[in-house]
Amino acid sequence: MEMLKNRILQDASILSADVVKLDAILNHQVDPALTMEMGREFARLFREAGATKVITVESSGIPVAFATALELNVPLLFARRKKTLIADPDHYSERVPSFTKGIVTDLMVSKSLLSPEDRLLFIDDIIANGDAARGLVRIIERSGAELVGFGVVIEKCFQAGASTLREQGIRVEPLVRIRSLEGGTIVFEE
Template sequence: MAVEGIWEEKTMQLLKDKVRQEGIVLSEQVLKVDSFLNHQMDPVLMKEVGKEFIRRFEGENITRVLTIESSGIAPGIMTALELNVPLIFARKQKSLTLTEDILVEKVYSFTKQETNEITVAKKFMNPGDRVLIIDDFLANGEAAFGLARIVEQVGAEVVGIGIVIEKAFQPGGRLLKEAGYRVESLVRIGALSDGQVTFADEEGTN
């Protein structure tokens, strides 16, 4: 237990250091982390992230990891590797011809102000599956809710939702928890102001 505690602390600290050193605060809503998470990626950090998700969801008998293209794929595949279960990434499309072979949900993007359809081939999601949802960011929770609805469409179970960076000043995390989901965010940002990142667990300390 002591070792696990240290481990958790180390991964959190690595991520916080990266956010502080390389994150660019573009506005009070937008943090750019394209140097290590969603354009250029640090593979060793992604591996640690995968290990940390597995530690948090230990004993959950996860059968599949589900994420969404593109930035969820790297943390997702590292999590799936630790578990030795398949990773599925949902595809985003502006609109598509529906067929009976795919599961579809609509997801609104506040950033892009558009609704996308996210899809998963039906054959890769089964009623007995215990699914861990992984994504790089959590803001309003639209993507996570969409992925959860896809899992539930076939009667599979959402074991939990693992997020690398949660913008805790936006409502996604609260809404997901209110809906009954277990949400594990590795780093929670409390505020973006004056070009500075304040972490949720440090608010009021400076």
């Protein structure tokens, strides 16, 4: 997606050789037109997978997962990171570290919203080390649902997250792959 690459080059801030800040397009502010284009591309890539739901992790994955679910005409389900007063007490939970937040959080999905009949397409914003992604994959496995693929806006190739999912036999489709952030420069994998 050349449009996405151009926006990354225009709006990203490189904080270190491991961290790229994308607040202007993904993580704090959302560009609706770009987000809908990303959703259309994920729908194109995964349409034949037969997803019955799109799933993501709260919160930065929600806009692009919503756009994808809208294009596929299926519900969107997201794993919560914070327990609320009205949260379903009967839920799947996984404790996962967050690379960018530097904390450990719990991912929670209500058992009433996942069933063995579900075919889930997992959509997320960025994959670095993949801890949250692997946590949600474990929840999906415990529910008995089938994971039909993982679409991610940005894969940071220099971190192991996406490769660990591929090693599990999961189909991983990034829209953009970043090979390096060394020297304050974004280098895309072609």
